[in-house]
Amino acid sequence: DAGITQSPRHKVTETGTPVTLRCHQTENHRYMYWYRQDPGHGLRLIHYSYGVKDTDKGEVSDGYSVSRSKTEDFLLTLESATSSQTSVYFCAAQAGTDNSPLHFGNGTRLTVT
Amino acid sequence: ILNVEQSPQSLHVQEGDSTNFTCSFPSSNFYALHWYRWETAKSPEALFVMTLNGDEKKKGRISATLNTKEGYSYLYIKGSQPEDSATYLCVIRAFQKLVFGTGTRLLVSP
Numbered sequence: 001d002a003g004i005t006q007s008p009r010h011k012v013t014e015t016g017t018p019v020t021l022r023c024h025q026t027e028n029h030r031y032m033y034w035y036r037q038d039p040g041h042g043l044r045l046i047h048y049s050y051g052v053k054d055t056d057k058g059e060v061s062d063g064y065s066v067s068r069s070k071t072e073d074f075l076l077t078l079e080s081a082t083s084s085q086t087s088v089y090f091c092a093a094q095a096g097t098d099n100s101p102l103h104f105g106n107g108t109r110l111t112v113t
Numbered sequence: 114i115l116n117v118e119q120s121p122q123s124l125h126v127q128e129g130d131s132t133n134f135t136c137s138f139p140s141s142n143f144y145a146l147h148w149y150r151w152e153t154a155k156s157p158e159a160l161f162v163m164t165l166n167g168d169e170k171k172k173g174r175i176s177a178t179l180n181t182k183e184g185y186s187y188l189y190i191k192g193s194q195p196e197d198s199a200t201y202l203c204v205i206r207a208f209q210k211l212v213f214g215t216g217t218r219l220l221v222s223p
Contacts, residue, residue, distance in 0.1 A: 033211075042202075042215045043157075090156060101147055101159030102204070102211070 003027055006091050006105035014113055019078040021108050023091030025071075029103070030096035032074040034058075034066060036087040037107070043090065049074055050096075081112045115139060117205050119214040126193050127222055133189045134217040136203030140184035147204040148177055148188055151216065157202055160188075193221040 003026035013019050023032060034046040035058075045058030047066040055066050063085060065077045074093075078085055091105040118137045126132050136146065145164045149157040161170040166181040174191045190197055198221045203214040 043213050045211070099145055099162045099164050101162050102149070102157070103159070104156035106156050 004091060004093055004103050004105040006089070006108050008108060009106065010109045012111045012113060013081050015082060016080050019081050019110065019112075021076045021089055021091075021110070023074045023076070023093075023105055025074075025093040025103075027093065027095075027103070028071055029093035030071075031094040032068065033092045033094070033102070034064075034074065034076045035090045035092065036060065037090060038087050046076065046089075078110075081110075083112050086110060086112045115205065115207055115210070115212045117203055117212050117214040119201075119203050119217050121217060122215070123218040123220070125220045125222065128194060130193050130221075131189065131191045132193055132219065133187050134201055134219075136186045136188070136205075136214055138184050138186075138203075138205045138212075139207070140181055142207045143181050143184075143205065145206040146179055146186050147202075147206070147211075148186070149202040149204065151200040151202055153199070160201075190219075193219070195221045195223050197221050 005024045007022045033048040035043040037043050044060045046060055046064050047058050049055045049068040067075045089108045092102040094100050094102050120135050147162050148160040150160050151157040161177045163179040168179040170177050177188045179186045200216040200218045202216045205212045
């Protein structure tokens with residue numbers, strides 16, 4: 001296990017409030033990812049990082065921003081939460097070579113009311 | 114657009130049955146294929162990562178094969194057990210991206 005910890009595990013927030021989800025890894029993996037899981041869509045990539053301060057958008061990045069100031073931490077921020085962002089969010093880390101697997105955190109269930 | 118297709122979408126078998134699923138993908142610019150096991154209310158867990166045509170991997174009763182020339186991988190489960198019930202995800206690394214299939218949901222009844 002690559003020691004991926006997500007916090008918080010559950011959060012309920014109101015529409016319009018900012019929310020930050022944290023992903024912490026202990027294995028010094030280069031790549032980190034944020035996904036959201038929604039019924040009928042599987043896992044969709046929000047943003048990813050290929051190194052400290054190097055991030056890029058995924059397929060569903062609107063309304064989200066990320067930061068990676070340290071190798072071990074990848075933060076996902078919803079600047080102004082909307083009900084459509086109610087979802088389960090998964091963080092993953094990967095060593096970076098083609099044959100290295102993704103290691104997932106346990107997920108954060110976010111509800112925007 | 115890179116499309117990763119998994120079939121069947123869902124499968125219900127009896128304990129002891131052997132089963133297999135398919136992951137299909139475009140064969141161009143292929144770098145690696147991952148299989149993950151995803152139990153309900155948990156996070157996906159890596160089963161195999163395969164990169165070479167003809168690769169075969171095995172982990173207990175679960176095995177996988179890879180054909181990069183024709184663009185498919187098979188995942189086999191021998192003698193399914195109720196604890197094998199999960200969604201099995203295929204992920205392709207191509208064009209510098211990871212693309213997820215929608216998974217095959219397996220239910221094994223005792």
